[in-house]
Amino acid sequence: MSMKLRCKMNQKAADKIAAFLTNVSDRLLFHIPLYEIGKAFDIPREKILDIFIQGVYDGVFILEWIYHCPTCGHVVYEASSLQQASSQNFCTVCNKVFNNTLDTNIEVCFSIHPRLKTLDPAFKLNYIADMGKSIRNGKYRTWDTPDAIKGVEIIQNNLYRELMRSEVLIGDQVLPLKNATVLFADVINSTKLYASLDDRKTFSLLKEYTCILSDTIEKCGGVPVKTIGAAVMGTFIDPGKAFNAAVKALRYLMKHTQNKPIQEQLEIKIGLHSGPMLAVTLNNRLDYVGLTVNSTIDIKDTALPNEIVISEALFNNRSVKRAILSVTDTVQKQQIRFKGNPDNHTLYHIKIQNRSRKNR
Template sequence: MSDSPLSLLRRHLQQAEERALFHALPHQIAHALHLSPRLTLETLVEALFQGDVILHWEVRCPACGHIQEMAGGFAHARHDYTCPACQTTSPLHLDHEVQVTFSPHPQRRVLSPAADDPAFREAMRQRFPPTTVHELMTIQAFRDWARDEPLPAGEYLEVQRLVVWFSDLTGSTALYARQGDPLAYHLVREHFDQVFDAVHQAQGVVVKTMGDGVMAVFLTGEQALRAALAAHRALADFNRHHALRGDQRLALKIGLHQGPAIVVTLNDRLDYFGTTVNVAARVSTLARSWETVFTEAVLTEPEVLNLAAAHDAEPFRAPVRGLADPLRLYRLRFPDVRQPSRDAGGSLNH
């Protein structure tokens, strides 16, 4: 039987040279463990809970590149940062300037002063990409942990780029009428498992539920669109499994938009606000059952272009409340989700 990722990490924490463990980059650890970056990050969060590692927030000044550890995490975060090296004040972006590293917890392994080797750390930064706090926030377990570390009252942090998903369930009214409240309620609640799993498998994270709806965020448009495809297919399987036919079938309508947002603590959880969130919510109302509607902003990635073309996305324009001009939008329809869809190739003119 192969070792679990947590076992591999614990062995690494005991056996690796000290310099490789002091403020180690997650991608650096992933390379050492021969694990994917995502699995490594999930394992590091688990190790954080287990007391195997400690988490460091590090701020890289956008003006001069100076790196400073930011103690206290969310509880002491401020949206503006003044660099001690160049005295430049600039906003903090959780997906850019604020990065994370990990070290062994002193109760697991005490590192000597020689572990603090700035030249070695800079060499690792040149070799491996950074991991931002916002990437860490797409790990569901970390979001749950952050409930105990709220941002200060009235404080916010910025994200330069994320994809916001809003989904809503259709068909639940007819289901309640035909199946009765207890069974229908059970099925409607169970559909969340299908949506949550699709979001998780695509490396997104669920922010909250609202009635029958779900808000989630992703780092890329490709992740969000693949999650939408998976969620539609999962709900089709769900209907077949529960023998839901005709107007009893449950379906999703999904809206996606990409852009900046602010992060706040609201109702004891990290939440997102801003124009991007508002537009995503309103775009979702333009979708019908078995449809995903997304904005042109989501279409900027080549991978999204390929997916959209492969699934015959239809361009259209529509007014969105709160915006002066109609938005250029794309509609993916799932007339028969039982049939396998292409997921590569094709072209899309926009």
């Protein structure tokens, strides 16, 4: 069997993986342990996931969505596409109905494509049988290890969203996330800008800013979900990366504006919040909705120019606290209740200084 894998950012890593998989046993080609392989070759999780997603697109691998019982871990449903997603399933072992969640009980596995090698059906049968044996012995959720690929890691992968655009939830289908971080960044007074500059110049300027914001979100490990006017929404699995993205975006844009005419020196405000949300399809693209998303918009609106405002959920995160201390020793606390929102919010306002100005 010959194999060719592609990777725009690290072709050498892709070549190493291809050479390795060409000489392994058939058993290892079923539910390939890509994160374990990545550690062996010193390839970061994000990079090796990109290599395998590109491989799916190129017809080297197949991708399977596996729905486990959240209690015992039994496999209750399998699908080859996100379009076949199931919001709810029944576990015959636990004898109960449960809701599926992208970051808790949905696993994604990669195997060799049948056109390259036909695997023995016994591999899958043994996989199910071994899991059943573990459950009978009182060992639950044996699939859920640090090297397991959760469904959220796939839909939060930018290459997957780029290459598999047709992989969306169908109709009213939704899949919850137990916890994710939302970032909303918005250019201040964009409407007034149209009045002071001509439409074409304003549109070009706002597009320049939103592109910078989207690029920063992606480079920091998040997904730029959408642009709404002069605002950009991004989502992250890791709240620490979300906060770092906000700081980098704000600093870069402040530096970017220094040499522009005064009327083009735009300011932005950023809000961050973590919590549960729903993955849905809007405008034929994967999107997120829910109270957490709406609250992030409200949080963003409390920010002053060139300020980041975060919720208490983020402030209590260790990696975020460390990141805050690296940029400022002054944080302003605010208690607020938003209109139409049943929750009271404790917010933390963080003013970011432009390093170049500070060092002058």
